[in-house]
Amino acid sequence: MKPYVISHMMSSVDGRSLTDGWHLKFASDVYESTAASFKADGWICGRVTMQEISHGTDYLKGLAKNLPVERTDFFAKRDASQYAISIDPNGRVAWKNNTALDSHIVEVLTRAVPDDYLAYLQSIDVSYVFGGDTDLDLAAVLDTLARELGVKRLIVEGGSHVSGAFVNAGLVDEVSVLIMPLVDGRSAHPSSYEISMDAWKAPTYLQLTSVERADHDAVWMRYTRTSRP
Numbered sequence: 001m002k003p004y005v006i007s008h009m010m011s012s013v014d015g016r017s018l019t020d021g022w023h024l025k026f027a028s029d030v031y032e033s034t035a036a037s038f039k040a041d042g043w044i045c046g047r048v049t050m051q052e053i054s055h056g057t058d059y060l061k062g063l064a065k066n067l068p069v070e071r072t073d074f075f076a077k078r079d080a081s082q083y084a085i086s087i088d089p090n091g092r093v094a095w096k097n098n099t100a101l102d103s104h105i106v107e108v109l110t111r112a113v114p115d116d117y118l119a120y121l122q123s124i125d126v127s128y129v130f131g132g133d134t135d136l137d138l139a140a141v142l143d144t145l146a147r148e149l150g151v152k153r154l155i156v157e158g159g160s161h162v163s164g165a166f167v168n169a170g171l172v173d174e175v176s177v178l179i180m181p182l183v184d185g186r187s188a189h190p191s192s193y194e195i196s197m198d199a200w201k202a203p204t205y206l207q208l209t210s211v212e213r214a215d216h217d218a219v220w221m222r223y224t225r226t227s228r229p
């Protein structure tokens with residue numbers, strides 16, 4: 001059964017999602033505490049965000065010894081209390097170990113990744129699943145995570161391209177937006193959901209379920225997905 005998927009993003013009042021230069025010390029605490037209230041089995045981030053979290057620049061090459069590594073899903077751990085799910089089609093995140101923010105890491109890859117990357121992940125006990133040959137099928141990835149790891153509830157925590165991809169694929173059941181008390185205004189900065197014009201299918205219609213004044217003048221809005229109004 002498809003896990004229940006919550007998209008959780010924080011943004012400025014003008015909807016921008018990059019927090020650098022905001023200088024709001026409380027922002028990540030409010031974001032993380034609201035995220036924790038969902039009691040999810042895992043959180044999903046895109047490759048760019050995961051590279052920020054991993055602080056890794058490169059991984060040890062040569063471990064495959066020029067031999068092909070079988071393209072089968074690999075689970076180093078199946079009983080984690082939380083999973084950090086990294087959407088990394090080309091195998092670029094240089095994890096240093098198998099834990100990110102107290103969660104067991106699961107890399108979501110295409111079969112086109114280098115053999116050395118798979119050998120490296122195995123060497124540090126990072127789990128991985130394949131979501132396609134060259135492109136990811138996110139619905140199939142959710143099926144694999146539910147079937148193999150028993151996850152029932154997942155949060156998509158950005159950035160904006162991964163959030164856009166899940167929304168555009170119709171896989172998000174609930175949208176949670178935390179509006180921080182500032183206008184950003186940088187025109188080049190992305191909004192909370194970025195979908196390329198050629199991939200965009202339709203708007204995602206929402207029904208408001210709650211509005212709360214959060215700490216530090218943030219506003220927390222929650223919506224469920226609905227059919228066209």
Ligand SMILES: NC(=O)c1ccc[n+]([C@@H]2O[C@H](COP(=O)([O-])OP(=O)(O)OC[C@H]3O[C@@H](n4cnc5c(N)ncnc54)[C@H](OP(=O)(O)O)[C@@H]3O)[C@@H](O)[C@H]2O)c1
Pocket residue numbers: 008009010011016017018019045046047048049050052087088089090092135136138157158159160161162163165190194
């Ligand atoms: N405001 C917030 O709540 C919030 C939350 C999280 C992160 N952030 C910030 O957002 C920034 C990064 O956001 P971002 O949008 O640039 O990057 P991102 O969503 O973190 O990662 C994007 C990358 O993920 C991979 N990816 C995403 N969707 C895919 C799909 N459907 N199929 C295949 N691959 C897919 C691609 O990797 P490849 O390029 O390798 O193909 C893509 O370039 C960071 O600075 C972070 O701090 C903000």
